[in-house]
Amino acid sequence: MRILLINPNTTESVTTLVKRHAETIAGDTATFVPVTGRFGARYISTRASAAIAGHAALDAYAMHRDRCDAVYLACFGDPGLLALREIADVPVVGMAEASCIEASRRGRFAIVTGGALWGPMLREFVGSIGLADKLAKVRTIAPTGGDIARNPDAALAALASACTACASEDGADVVILGGAALAGLASRIQSDVPVPVLCSVETGTRAVIAAAANGLNNTSPPPTLESVGLGAELAKLLQQK
Amino acid sequence: MRILLINPNTTESVTTLVKRHAETIAGDTATFVPVTGRFGARYISTRASAAIAGHAALDAYAMHRDRCDAVYLACFGDPGLLALREIADVPVVGMAEASCIEASRRGRFAIVTGGALWGPMLREFVGSIGLADKLAKVRTIAPTGGDIARNPDAALAALASACTACASEDGADVVILGGAALAGLASRIQSDVPVPVLCSVETGTRAVIAAAANGLNNTSPPPTLESVGLGAELAKLLQQK
Amino acid sequence: MRILLINPNTTESVTTLVKRHAETIAGDTATFVPVTGRFGARYISTRASAAIAGHAALDAYAMHRDRCDAVYLACFGDPGLLALREIADVPVVGMAEASCIEASRRGRFAIVTGGALWGPMLREFVGSIGLADKLAKVRTIAPTGGDIARNPDAALAALASACTACASEDGADVVILGGAALAGLASRIQSDVPVPVLCSVETGTRAVIAAAANGLNNTSPPPTLESVGLGAELAKLLQQK
Amino acid sequence: MRILLINPNTTESVTTLVKRHAETIAGDTATFVPVTGRFGARYISTRASAAIAGHAALDAYAMHRDRCDAVYLACFGDPGLLALREIADVPVVGMAEASCIEASRRGRFAIVTGGALWGPMLREFVGSIGLADKLAKVRTIAPTGGDIARNPDAALAALASACTACASEDGADVVILGGAALAGLASRIQSDVPVPVLCSVETGTRAVIAAAANGLNNTSPPPTLESVGLGAELAKLLQQK
C-alpha cells in the first residue's frame, strides 16, 4: 500500500522525521510518500499559519495524489482535514483526529503539546470532532513544535511534568503527546508519567495503515468548482470532480 | 471611518453587490474599501473552497490593510475569521458571526442559505462560536449562492418557503438569510415569513460600523513566523508581528 | 438618540456613576435618561433581590419609556432582560449580555465581580444566553458591588488578583470586570493583568449606542394581559400591547 | 404538616382548583394553606408576567410563611423558585421542577401546556435545572392556561393530540401535562395517549409532601439586605436574614 504523507508545515526535516517513525511502524505493510507544504509557515503555531496550512494540504494532495491508497495528514491539529476528505477519493486520516479517537476509547484524555497558542485551537478541534466531553485538558509548554524539533532533549522534563499534571490534577486516564515534531518522545517519558502516553505520530500511523487496508472510499463527490489563482493541479482537481 | 470589505470569493460582482448594500446602510458614517480574493473558488460552496478562502482572506488583508479602522469579512461562513482577528490590529467582524449574535438576542434562530453543502459547515460554525444551543435549524435550498447571485428572483419563493418552515416546523424565533449573494433579499420575502428575517449583509454591516466606532484593538500580537511561498505582503506581515 | 438607562438597584449614586461613564463614551452621539428602581434592594447581591429587580426594571421602563431609542439595562446580571425585550418596542441591551458577547469574540472569557452569591447566578446567566462553552470561569471577591461602590480603591488589588487568576489558572483569553458599581475600574487594573480586561459598563454602553443606531425593533408584540396590583403605567402597558 | 401553597398568578379560582387536587392526594397527611399573588397578571403567559410573578411569590411567602413545613410553588414554570429557596427556611418545591425530575426518571420526557409563549420559556427552564438532555420536546396548544381554566372540556382533544405527537413524533417516553389550570386533565386524556401522562399539579403535590416529611432545611442563609418600596413583610424578611 502507498500512503501519501502530507506535512503541511514547510520544514522538510519534520517530514523526514515523521516518515522515519511511520516506516518503522509500518514495516513492509506500507510505503509512505512524503510531501512537504509548498507554502506557509515553517512551523505552524498560530491560527493564521494553520489557516494557510489547510490550503497547502489541499495543494499538496492535488500534486501528489497519484496511486495512493490513503492520505496521512501529519500535523497535529489536522489543518484542512475535512476539506481533504471532501476532495480525496481515498481515506484521509488526521494525526490529531486519530489520536483523540484512540485515546477516547481508554477514557478521558488530555493533550500535551508545544506552543501556547495551540491550547485554544486544540480545544476547538476536539469539540469539532464531537469529543469535547472526553477531553480532560489541553496543556501546552512554552517551546513550540519547532523549538522541540531542534532540541527534543531540552523539552523532555517539561513534557513529562505536563503529562503528569494531566493525570494527577485533571483526571486524565490517558495523555496524547501531540505534534509531528514530538515523534517518538512519548516512549522516552512514559516511565515518568502515571498513565499511558500516546505518541500522536505513531497512533496516526497505525490508523492510516488500517484505513488504507479497509479502503473505504468517499461516495459523494462535491460539485465542480471554477477557480482562479490556484496551483494548476488543485484547480484541475476542483474543476473535474 | 474606513472599513476594509473582504470578499474571499473571487467574483468581483458579489463584492460590488455587498459594497452597495453596505454603503446604503452606512450613509456618510463609513467608507468601504472593497477587495476580492486573489485566488480560490468563484463561489465558495464546499469545504475545500472554504479552506482556500481562509488563506485568501489573510492575503487580502495583508495587501490592503493600510489605514483601515475595521475589517468586514463579507462571506457567510466567515472563512479565516479567527486567523484574521489574530493578525489584524483593528476589529474584525464576520458576516455570519455578527448575524448569529444579533439573532441569538431575539431567541432561537435559524439560518437559510443556498447550496446543500453549507448545511453541515454552518452547523459546525455556529457550534464553534458557542451558540449551538440557540440554533433551531440550518436549511439550505438547492441553488448555490452563485446561482442566486445570477438570478435572485428565481430563488425568492424557495427562500421564503424555507424561512417559513424554520418558524413553523423548527420553532425558530428569527431567521437569518445568509450569504453575500443574498444581500437585500430578506426585505423582499419578509412579508411571506411569520417571524423576522435578518439580512446577513446588512446585519454584518451594522456590526462592523459599530466595531469600527468602538475601536477595540487586539492586545496580544502573535509571535513572529517565518514562512515560504506566500504573497509578499502576507509573508512580511507574519514575519514582523 | 435618547437611551433609557435603567438601574434596577435602588441606589441612585450608582445610576449617576454609570451615567457619567456612559456619557463620556457617547460624547454627543447619545443622551442617557437615568432611572433608578422604585423598589427592591439597595444593591442586588442575592437571588431574591435579583428576582425583585426584574419586576422593578419593567416598572421603570413602563414609567420612563417615552421617546427613547433604546434601553440600557445597567445591572450586571441583567435582571428582567428578556421580559423587557418582550414588552419594549425599541432595542434593549443588557450590560452582562453585551459584555459576554463582546468577550466571546476574543476567545474564552472569564467574569470577575464582587459578592460570592453572584457566582452561580452568573454561571447560569451565561448558560441562558447560550455561551456556556465560552466561559472559562466566574470568580468573585468578598466585597459586594455595594461595598466596592463605597470604596473602590480598597478592592483594586483583589480584583486584579482575581483577573490574573482567570488568565493563568483558568485559561481565559479575556476577563470581564462585571458590575455597575465597578464602572471604570478595568482600566485601573489592566496593567496588572496579563490579558485584556473589559469594563462591563463601557462595553454595554458601546453596545447600546450601536443598537440604538441600528434601530432594529421588536416585531411580534405579546398578547394583552390583565393584571392587578401593579404600578399604573406597567399595568397599562401590559394591557395595551 | 402545613404546606404553604403559593399561586403566583392573581386568579383565586386557580388557587382553589390546585388546593382541591392537592388535598385529595394528601388525604390527612398534610394541610394546604392557599395564597394567591397580591399583584401581577391574572394568568401568567408571557415573560413579563413571569418576571413579576417571581416577585409576587416572594411577597406571598413573606406574608404567609408562619408555621409552614414546606412551600409548594404552584405555577408551572416555577417563577422565583431559586429565590424562594434562598430566603425560605423550609423546603420549597416547584411544580415544574418536581414534574420534570419525576418524568426524567422514566426516560425522555415532553411537556404539553397552553399558550405559545410558554414554549421557549419552558425549554429554558428545563435547561436551567440541568435536564435539557432528557427533554424530547415542549409542545403548546393555542388556548392559554387561563382559557383552559375557563373551559377545560374544549381543550381536551387538542391536549391529547399534542401529547400523542410527543410520543409518536418526538420519541417521548412520558409526557407532562403542565399548568395549574390543567389540574386533573391528565387522567381524562390518558386513554388517548400511548405513553404515561403526568399531571403536574399531582406530581408536584406528591413531591412537596415528601419534602415536607423529609424536612431538609436550607443551611446557609443569605446576607442581610436593605431595601426600599417592598411589602413590609418582604422587606423585613430580607433585612433580618
Add this chain to the structure above:
Amino acid sequence: MRILLINPNTTESVTTLVKRHAETIAGDTATFVPVTGRFGARYISTRASAAIAGHAALDAYAMHRDRCDAVYLACFGDPGLLALREIADVPVVGMAEASCIEASRRGRFAIVTGGALWGPMLREFVGSIGLADKLAKVRTIAPTGGDIARNPDAALAALASACTACASEDGADVVILGGAALAGLASRIQSDVPVPVLCSVETGTRAVIAAAANGLNNTSPPPTLESVGLGAELAKLLQQK
C-alpha cells in the same frame, strides 16, 4: 409499606448496615426486606464488578419481589437501575440517582466516595441521568468502600478533607457522601465541611419511602423474552412479562 432493599454487593454486613439506617429513618412508615446479591464481587469497585452487579440486582428482584411496594437499589452507582425499572411493576429508586437529584435542587453538587476507579464510573453515571451540568466534581479517596466499611473511623479525616476541597476548590454548593458502606458518616463530618453533606443512604431512603407512598407504576411492560442459563425466577419473570 414493604420496600425491597437490594444490595447488589455480596457482603451481607453492608446490607445489614444499610437496613439499620433505613429503618431509623423510616420509623414505622415502612418495613425493609433486605436481600444481598447471590453472585458477584464482595465489594463493587471496578467496571467488571458493576456489570455483574447489574445482573445480580435483577436476579435478586426476581427472587424476592413478592408483595413489595417499592425497590431500593442500595449501591451508590445504581448497577442495573434502568433494567430493574423496566421489569419491575413497582417504583425503583437508586441510591445515587436519588442523591444526585436531591443535591441538584440545592445547586451544583459534588460526590465524594472511596475507591479511585469509581471516579470515571460516577461521572458517566451522572451524565446518563442528565445532570452533568450540575456536577461540580467527583473526588475519590484511596480506601474502597470495602475498606471504609471495615474501619470507618480511619477514613473520616480524608473524607472531610475531600468534601471541603469540593466546596473550596470546585465550587460545589453541596456534597454527596456516596456509598452504602459510608452510611451515617455524613453527619460525623458535617461540622468540618463548609457546605451541606448529604448521606446517600439516608437520601435514598427518604426518596424510596416517598416513591412507595406515591405508588406510581410502570405502565408499559417489555416484551416476553426467552432465555437460557438464568436463575429460575429471573427466567420466569422475563418470560412472563
Add this chain to the structure above:
Amino acid sequence: MRILLINPNTTESVTTLVKRHAETIAGDTATFVPVTGRFGARYISTRASAAIAGHAALDAYAMHRDRCDAVYLACFGDPGLLALREIADVPVVGMAEASCIEASRRGRFAIVTGGALWGPMLREFVGSIGLADKLAKVRTIAPTGGDIARNPDAALAALASACTACASEDGADVVILGGAALAGLASRIQSDVPVPVLCSVETGTRAVIAAAANGLNNTSPPPTLESVGLGAELAKLLQQK
C-alpha cells in the same frame, strides 16, 4: 492473529452468521474464535437482557481468552464493553463503538436497527462514548433483531425506508445499519438509500483486525477482587488481576 468473537446473545446461529461475514473480510489475515453467551436472552432487545449480557460477555471472555490477540464484542449496543476492556489484556472492540467512530468521521450519522426498545438504549450509548453531537437520529423498525435474523428479506424494505428517512428528514450524512443479525444487509439496500450505509458487522470486523494488528495493550490492571457465585474462570480472572 486470533480474534475472540463474543456474541453475548445466546443464539448460536447469530454467532455463526457474524463469523462468516468476519472471515470473508479478514481473508487470511485473522482467525475468529466464536463464542456464544452461556446465559441470557436468546436475542437482546431490552434493558434487562442487555444488563445480563454484560455479565455474559465477561464470563465468555474469561472462559475463552487464551491466546487471543483481540476481542470482538459482536452485539450492537456493546453490552459490557468498558468492563471487558478493564479486565482484558488485549484490545477490545465493540461493534457499535467502532461503527459510530467510523461513521462520525464522515459527518453526522444515524443508526437504524430492529426493535423499538433499542432506540433510547442506543441514544444513551452514543452519548456515553462522547459522540452525541454527531448523532443525527436513531430509527428503529418494529421487527427485532431476532425477527430479522429469521427472515431478513421481509425487513429489507422497512430498513431501506428508515435509512432514507435518516438522510432526507434527519440530515444524516451516513447511516449505520446496526445489529449482528443484520450482517450483510447494508449492501443489499445501499442502492435504495441516498447516503452511504455502513454494515456494523463489517465495520466492527475491520476495526478489530486493525486493533489486533496494533496490539495496544491495557496498561493499568484493576485491583484484585474477591467474589462469590461466579463462573470459575471469571472468578479466577477477577481474583488474579
